[in-house]
């Protein structure tokens with residue numbers, strides 16, 4: 138299967154430009170460059186010209202109109218750094234621009250096997266000169282500091298002068314939109330240029346942040362193919378490289394542009410680091426890096442491949458989503474995965490629970506080493522989480538921030554930010570998920586146990602006993618349309634899980650004589666572990682006898698039900714049209730909450746889950762992109778296969794078809810991870826628990842079959858689901874037990890396990 142996303146005859150205009158900037162961005166987990174048009178765009182076109190370094194931020198004061206005790210007063214924001222993607226083209230004094238002349242061809246391509254984007258344009262100038270422009274761009278996975286461009290111009294119907302002006306612009310600001318809470322409200326100049334050196338061979342810009350005291354360097358080198366004269370100059374905060382050539386009809390001029398980005402979080406001397414990298418890079422030409430990119434991706438696809446037989450559109454969408462996860466995920470321990478990856482400034486480059494609940498499941502199953510590094514980020518920020526807990530008045534434990542870059546809480550509106558204590562449950566869940574899937578006890582000893590104990594401790598401090606039950610007050614669950622409530626079903630389940638696992642890990646380490654040192658460092662006693670066991674055992678989980686469902690929280694069912702049918706279409710997402718208090722006083726959900734608990738914690742019997750599912754389905758808007766994927770997984774789990782498939786469809790193409798209308802601000806990484814889970818955990822029913830691996834696959838009737846691979850405790854397994862059988866193959870490893878539809882099979886090398894069942898017949 139060719140992994141190519143193509144957009145033909147793109148109509149660039151005011152609205153669509155920024156959408157394509159997101160869809161065709163280039164990123165490698167360290168740098169991200171939006172797929173902007175190289176040339177300037179008309180002033181009224183919506184564009185977010187952005188280049189980002191994962192984890193590179195400045196600090197902004199967060200003014201609280203009424204500053205109560207210990208409110209967050211400043212936040213971090215991911216910075217837009219130097220622009221090296223701008224290139225102007227002038228053909229015999231006519232400047233290339235999409236709003237002038239005539240477009241014969243205008244396509245964008247993302248090649249996910251080779252890891253580049255391609256823009257192809259055939260343009261006729263107002264005076265009738267026709268050129269073909271091809272721009273190939275790549276953020277290198279093998280050389281993380283490198284972003285390359287190959288700008289090729291062919292004279293199609295004339296012989297004349299072609300001039301290329303290639304820019305290195307250090308004078309940049311962030312994007313802002315004060316009408317959308319998902320974007321930064323104000324734009325300020327965060328990066329101050331310290332130094333810019335422009336010579337004929339290279340340009341180097343060094344900039345420093347206003348408050349966070351960080352420095353970054355961008356370095357650009359050009360290479361020209363074809364006979365041309367070149368000249369470099371500095372104009373204010375810009376380096377400009379000029380290429381001029383007389384081009385014969387049908388011949389071409391090509392400019393290779395190498396940009397290297399370094400920052401002081403990773404390097405002591407950013408300029409030296411950039412120069413060293415550039416020098417090494419230039420020992421080879423671009424073809425070498427294209428080849429390395431291909432090899433890197435061949436390896437990635439080999440371990441992650443999900444293939445759907447019989448639906449090419451969905452296949453492409455699923456691959457697109459997985460590719461974006463790779464582009465977004467940190468490749469070093471200094472950062473994590475932002476809600477929008479490195480594709481845009483939505484949510485200001487912050488890391489949320491999205492990583493642990495929606496993205497790590499993918500990486501744990503397909504790339505455990507990377508998963509370990511992503512979880513280590515939470516270990517490295519544990520002290521900040523302890524401080525956060527202290528600021529909120531907790532005497533013990535750690536509370537992870539709702540949104541952050543360095544580990545410090547950055548959410549300004551605490552009811553739907555800091556109050557989401559369930560983030561602690563998410564982090565603990567990820568540690569357990571990683572451990573169960575990999576069996577990596579070392580990680581638990583070195584980092585995981587401390588995370589689990591400190592997060593579990595916090596629940597003891599947040600909750601209290603009432604009438605013999607452990608209750609948790611004044612928190613917000615995943616659903617942000619219901620805030621600051623008591624006994625959120627999801628949060629209580631997460632707390633229960635967190636504390637139960639703290640006790641289990643304690644026993645495990647004790648059994649292996651590994652607990653002593655950690656207990657001493659954390660002053661953790663058996664008494665405290667017993668408190669956790671008791672609180673978990675006595676955890677109050679709301680249940681309504683009359684409806685036979687789990688209420689989202691203590692007061693949820695007493696509120697009036699929001700009439701979604703009567704709500705005008707233009708009023709969605711509701712958060713942009715109604716005051717939060719108005720939303721909080723209704724039964725209306727932004728996203729899966731209790732329903733998500735059913736997938737993760739599996740506390741209830743099917744009847745309760747089904748009734749609850751149907752109840753919440755009617756009042757959920759899915760205004761959050763983290764929702765439909767969860768409704769899909771749980772529908773599949775409960776045997777509602779058609780619903781499972783339909784919700785999956787909404788999730789799979791969310792960004793490719795811009796169904797939430799805000800892909801222009803960046804991709805929705807959590808949904809992309811959720812789309813993967815909808816196949817693997819939903820359709821195939823994969824579960825990894827203490828008892829081992831189990832599968833309960835079904836085949837959506839729209840498909841002929843599907844397959845995926847996953848890693849389990851050192852084994853690589855391939856699952857193929859066909860109409861009347863499930864095939865399991867051990868690709869790497871020795872042997873392992875797998876339960877399929879409740880029956881245990883020993884999967885060994887070279888022996889395929891076939892479970893004959895009319896897989897499709899379970900379709901309702």
Ligand code: BGC
Pocket residue numbers: 476484489490491615617727728761762763807
């Ligand atoms: C969702 C959160 C999510 C955040 C970042 C919000 O709209 O409600 O659950 O963490 O987006 O993706």
